[in-house]
Amino acid sequence: MKKILLLFTLALSITGVQAQDSLMLRKLYDEALVNGKCYENLRYLCKSIGPRLSGSAGAQKAVEWSKMLMDSYGFDKVYLQEVMVPHWVRGKKEEGYIIDGNNKIPVAITALGMSVATPKEGITANVIEVKSLKELDSLGEDVIKGKIVFFNRPFDPRFIETGQAYGTAGDQRFMGPPAAAKYGAVGVIVRSLTESIDNYPHTGTTAYDAAGKNIPAAAISTIAANTLSSMLKLRKLPLIKFYFKQNCQLLPDAKSYNVVGEITGTQNPNKFITVGGHLDSWDLAEGAHDDGTGVMQSVEVLRIFKAIGYRPKNSIRAVFFMNEENGHKGGTKYAELAAQNKEEHIAAIETDEGGFTPRGFSFQGVSGSFLKELNKSWKHLFEPYEADRLVAGGGGTDIGPLKETIPSVVLIGYRPDSQRYFDIHHTPNDVFENVNKRELELGAATIAGLVYLIDQHNLSF
Structure with a gap:
């Protein structure tokens, strides 16, 4: 009888936790969809700054504005990580026939x-x-x-x-x-x-x-x-x-920066969950989907947590990586500094596949049993938002180096609908007008939901 009562009590406890998680995800989505800032932030990045190829004046302007944006949200820490990047310039428009x-x-x-x-x-x-x-x-x-x-x-x-x-x-x-x-x-x-x-x-x-x-x-x-x-x-x-x-020509390497914003964990300040995208873009357009949407979604995750008063157990970072497009120096530098500072990273999430309708996440290098338990525990929480595909797959270019220096970290790729991305990827069409506000906000909320679940329950499946 005691055993049956214990199992019943445990079942009630689990049900209560899941209900709490469900309510929190609804709260995150409500904040993103009603009070979201990522779309207007993206407008400024695209229209007031524009192309941001590493080493360019546009890239430096984007760094300065991004730090001011994070400061304005009152994150616990906002800082720059210096990194030397390639400085390639296109020059006069090409001709061909x-x-x-x-x-x-x-x-x-x-x-x-x-x-x-x-x-x-x-x-x-x-x-x-x-x-x-x-x-x-x-x-x-x-x-x-x-x-x-x-x-x-x-x-x-x-x-x-x-x-x-x-x-x-x-x-x-x-x-x-x-x-x-x-x-x-x-x-x-x-x-x-x-x-x-x-x-x-x-x-x-x-x-x-x-x-x-x-x-x-x-x-x-x-x-x-x-x-x-x-x-x-x-x-x-x-x-x-x-x-x-x-x-075109390749000039000497230039000094640039990753931009980092952090909410410090209340229980485990030296354990980190990173969410990020790359701030640099190609020079042909505004870098809207590649990867303005990614960096704006990343900072939106932290803004949402601040707005609803959620204090994470672990430290949460938004990272705007520099130089993903032609060198990957920002991601490498971030991993080097994390190792030097002996930081423990639980998970890193990269959003660099455009700001389209969210479908789910891919988890790099995990076991079949991990995915089975992950889906059993969390899939139903994302189903109401049609973003419940939790599958094996790549994490991302910028977070990849973390695995080399911190093997225990779980690398995760945000996976929006992919059908339109390569129509505009790396072209003059990658402009703000081709981003849908609601899709962008749904993506930010979905990422915030995953960060919340990892923060509450870890990834020990």
Whole structure:
């Protein structure tokens, strides 16, 4: 009888805790949807500051404003973490066209981040189209030398999560230029990493072999890629050439900062839950979805807690990382300092997939039993908000280095609906007008809900 009574009492206790959690999540969502600030904060970041490529004046202005914003919310701590970042500049707008005999067909083109410039007169050469790095290797120097390599592997439309399509197509942009240079190519053009068929070229960083030759690299729009590919198929190779000119350069590293705001834990001030995104953006637009939405959602989590009077057990940090786009120096610095200060990090959440409708979270490197218990305990709490997908998957670029210095930390990626993200990712279309207020606020509330649950119950599944 005593055992039955104990089990009944325990069941009531668990039910009471779950009811309390449910009520708290409702309170978080109400605050975000009724009194939310992230949309107007994003408006200021995009319209009053604009592009924020690392090392630029825009990036520095964003750092200064972000610190003032956090100070204005009265967080327990607000500070900057100094970090040296790459300083790449695009220069004068790029030019490109397909040459078909005496005809010149202009194409939408943009230099890839960290690329070198072409000669002042530009580059004109025959084009070799390939679909993969493996195909490039099969052709070798005899075919590639002196030519422009055209990487034209499209997104695989069969992936439901478009980030997977991006992941399987991205090697041609990131590793294509050094691979082509190895075989004597004079330049590289890459099909933009998107499923959309439009005339907006997508930039993004590329890498070079430190011991190899650097050759100019650019992305062309998907319409331009389709046009060029069709012309190469219809005509004999020597008749089709490509011309492009770009004026980018890499300057000495510049001093910049991560921006950190903190609410100190009442019980465990030296245990941390981090939520963050990256403050820098590419220079083609305002960096609204990539990643203005992420940083504004992150600071909104702490603002919501302050607004409703919630005092966390553990310390909660909002981190605006610098230099995710072309170097990842901010995330590396944050992890280094966390290790130096012997901080214990329970979890780190990254929001860097746009400000679209929330769907849930992905948990990096966790066991099947962890996910099973996690879903059993918390899935029903997010179901009313249609953000209940708690799955295995990546955490994020900026929080990744934490795992190397603090192995016990759980890395978590915020996962909004992915269908529209790569339509505007790294393009001139990444502007404030393409962000939906309600979707952004729902995302901030969803992240706040997860932070609250971790703070109350830890992640010891």
